[in-house]
Amino acid sequence: MIQAKLAQTIFENLTIAVLWFDQQFRLQAINPAAETLLEISAKQAKGQLISELFPDMSLSGRSLLEVLQNHHTVIEHGIRLHLPLARLITVDCSITPLQDEHAKTYFLMELTAIDQHLRIAREENLLLQQQAARNIVRGLAHEIKNPLGGLRGAAQLLERELPDPRLKEYTTIIIGEADRLQNLVNRMLVPNTVTHKKWANIHQILLRVSQLIASEAGEGIIIEHDFDPSIPEIWADSDQLIQAVLNIMRNAVQAMNGIGQITLRTRISRQMNIGNKRHKLVVRLEIIDNGPGVPEDMIDHIFYPLVTGHAQGTGLGLSIAQSLVNQHGGLIECTSKLGETVFTLWLPMEYGENGV
Ligand SMILES: Nc1ncnc2c1ncn2[C@@H]1O[C@H](COP(=O)(O)OP(=O)(O)O)[C@@H](O)[C@H]1O
Ligand SMILES: [Mg+2]
Incomplete structure (x- = not known):
């Protein structure tokens, strides 16, 4: 027999979303995984009827009746659910009738997000690929960097020895x-710098970047802040996060040709997987612009180094941003359509503190 307290802890830490209904199908309890999946809070949701929680859930009528009548588990696959914030998710759902010691019936509902499974697998793959691409570029940068110093030094020596000053034109080139190459190569090598992590306020970081962007971009860019003030400090290297957000916002300014709106939104997510690691609390930062969107044929590649849509671009901005955020145990994702491009930064709250 598991003690009540331990059972509660297990319930709260399950990765699967669990909801607990009474005989009338009123919600009695919901675990954090379900709160995150369904984007609702336990406080709001408690006491609601199943039909109120899932107004468009096709399973309600028939399956619920079946659970009630036959008293066995009903499982349905691939149900589409509309969430409060207009997001659509696909879940597998099982409902099991259970009885307590007073023979009172309860219903245990378990939800597994299918899209999330796909996303995590895809995410891990992408992270590995991007890391591999960055390593190749880093290796290449090192190989270029070394002879470059010699080349430059030799040209300087040559310049001094040249009898005809007009020939200097060539050594100057x-x-x-x-x-120029040295500069580029240095930028390719940046992300390997050591991190200096401290407790940092994500909103201060964002205000700083907003200031920088406002002064670079001028009045054509409107920056909106939609912050959740309850977000605690995160264990992070502020300078690196400033750099990451700056790279993303500069791209937005560029994509909008200096005229448009950028929204910075912060929220907290609970019990999140990033790559193959599980985190209790994760900050979700969205950087949203209303520009033309990332070209469709580029969207799957923009985090790779040297991928650029501009003649003068280096294609390093997003690769560096991704690398910096990875060093915080986090991840950047992008979704984009005409008029709305969203870069989402997932940042675990305590990554790297006490060896977490
Ligand atoms: N907010 C955005 N809107 C539209 N396209 C974008 C946005 N952010 C990035 N991109 C595309 O992704 C490409 C890669 O960006 P980045 O890695 O910073 O390299 P660079 O800025 O040097 O091109 C950009 O060239 C651009 O085509
Ligand atoms: Mg850029």
Whole structure:
């Protein structure tokens, strides 16, 4: 027999979404995984009827009747659910009738998000691929960096020895181009710097970036803040996060040609998987712009190094941002359509603290 307290802890830490209904199908309890999946809070949801919680759930009538009459588990696959924030998810659902010691009936509902499984598998794959691509670029950058110093030094020596000053034009080009390449190569190598993590306020970081962007971009860009003030401090390297958000916002400004709106939204998510790690509390930061969107044929590649849609672009901004956020145990994702591009940064609250 499991003690009540332990049972409660297990209930709260289950990765599967669990809802607990009484005989009238009124909600009695809901675990954090279900709160996150359904985007509702236990407080709001408690006492609601199953039909109020899931007004468009096709299973309600027939299956519920079956559970009631036959007293065995009913399982339905691939049910579509509309969430309060207009998001649509697909779940597998099982409902099991249970009785307590007073022979009172309860119903246990378990929901597994199918899209989430697909997402996690895809996510892990993507992370590995992006890391591999970054390693290749980093290796290449190192190989270029070393001879570059020699090349530049030799051109300088040559310049001093040249009898005809007009020939200096050529050494100037060599030195100038070597410097440009050096610059590029240095940027490719940036993300490997050591992190200096401290407790940091995500909103202060965002205000700082907003300031920088406002002064760079001018009045054409309106920046909106939609912050959840209850978000606690996170264990992070502020400078690195500033850099990551800056790279994303600069792209937005560029995509909108300097005229448009950027919204920064922060929320908390509970019991989230990122890659193959599970986190209790994760900050979700959305950077939303109302520009033309990422070209469809680019959307799957934008986090790879050297992928760019601009003639003058380096294609390093998002790859560096992703790498910096990965170093915080987090992840950046992007969804985009005409008029709405959303970059979502998932940042675990305590990653790297006490070896978490
Ligand atoms: N908010 C956005 N809206 C539209 N396209 C975007 C946005 N952010 C990034 N992109 C696309 O992703 C590409 C890669 O961005 P990035 O890695 O920063 O490299 P760069 O800015 O040097 O091109 C951009 O060139 C652009 O085509
Ligand atoms: Mg960029």
